[in-house]
Amino acid sequence: MSPKKIARHLWREWIRPLALPVLLVTAAKSALADINYVPTGSMQPTILCGDVVFINKLAYGLRVPFTTVRLAHWAEPVRGDIVVCFAPDDGTRLVKRVVGQPGDSIELRNDTLFINGTPAPYAPLPESVSRGLEPSERAAARFARETLGARPHAVMALPGRPALRNFGPVRVPAGHYFMMGDNRDNSRDSRYFGFVPRAEIIGEAKGVFVSADLNHWLRPRFDRFFTRLD
Numbered sequence: 001m002s003p004k005k006i007a008r009h010l011w012r013e014w015i016r017p018l019a020l021p022v023l024l025v026t027a028a029k030s031a032l033a034d035i036n037y038v039p040t041g042s043m044q045p046t047i048l049c050g051d052v053v054f055i056n057k058l059a060y061g062l063r064v065p066f067t068t069v070r071l072a073h074w075a076e077p078v079r080g081d082i083v084v085c086f087a088p089d090d091g092t093r094l095v096k097r098v099v100g101q102p103g104d105s106i107e108l109r110n111d112t113l114f115i116n117g118t119p120a121p122y123a124p125l126p127e128s129v130s131r132g133l134e135p136s137e138r139a140a141a142r143f144a145r146e147t148l149g150a151r152p153h154a155v156m157a158l159p160g161r162p163a164l165r166n167f168g169p170v171r172v173p174a175g176h177y178f179m180m181g182d183n184r185d186n187s188r189d190s191r192y193f194g195f196v197p198r199a200e201i202i203g204e205a206k207g208v209f210v211s212a213d214l215n216h217w218l219r220p221r222f223d224r225f226f227t228r229l230d
Contacts (some may be wrong), residue, residue, distance in 0.1 A: 035209050036084055038095055042181035042188065045130040045143065045154050046082070046229060047095060047205075048221070050214040053229065055084050059204035068199045076198070077101070077177060079115070080151030082205040082229055085179065089193040095205055096189055099148065100178030107169035108191070111157045111184050113146065114169070121147040129154050132224065134215060153230045158185040167191050177201065205229055 034055045041049050057063070059081075061073040077083055081098045099113065100106040107114040114120070125143040133141070141156045157165075163185035172178050176195035181187025190196065211224035 034203070036093070036095060036205070039214075041186060042183050043082070043095055043097070044137075044183045044186075045133055045156055046097075046182045047208070048132045048211065048224070050212045050218070050221070051224065052209045052211065053095060053205045054207050054209045055203040056206050057203035059206075060201070063202075068202075077201055077204070078149060079104075080148035080153065083179075083201050084203050084205060085177075085196050086200040086202070087188075087193045088196060088200065094179070094189075096179035096181055096187075097148075097153070098177050099180045099190075100172040102172050102174045102176060104172045104178065105169045106167075106172060106178045106190075108165065108167040108184075111165045113180075115148075117169075123147075123152075125154050130156070132221065151230070153182065155182045155184055158183075161185050164191050 034057060036053050036055050038047050038051045038053060039049060047053060060075045060077060062071045063069060077098045079098055079101060082095065083098055084093065084095055086092065087094055100115065105114075105116050107117075112119055112122070123145045125145045130138055130141075130143055140160055141158055143154065143156050145152050146155045147153075165185065170178075172195055175198050177198065178190045179196050180189045180191070207226065207228045208224045209226065211221040212218040213221055
């Protein structure tokens, strides 16, 4: 069979039948829902290294697939939401928590978050929340339950690690958001790369889809499968 006939056969039997399904799937991943693998610990103990999180891209509106153009809008990110966004300095895709909305004053004093001059409420964190971390990580960390708006969530600090524990105050400009990781002393976030434009927030992380323990030969963490994120 000649190369031309082989090419026509491949097009007719394989490429053309698959083109539309592939286009539909990729468009849905771009505009409706997706998953995101998390390789770092910047959102620990909420999201662990090796988690694959489910992203609802319809949480705030509907976009034209493969673009940032919005077709419809019905909500805005609020404090406490876990979102997927692109870092404004290098375009890296990140999973972070919304800490500051447009117009907010954000300040960090010794790892205590202040919003509009008022410290965020903190409470003890149950030990069960951090059980997914390695014992050495738990021993080196301090944990608390922080509340942003009506949304309590876990945060951790690493006292023995050099970190940016004092920051601001800064005012979040219109159309932008201030992002932070829940692992406050081990997170590259808005303290380093600045405010995130609204157009660079592509969806809300709603839950853990599947999870594998990177420290133990990718052993599945079945207790984290299909769990909701706080």
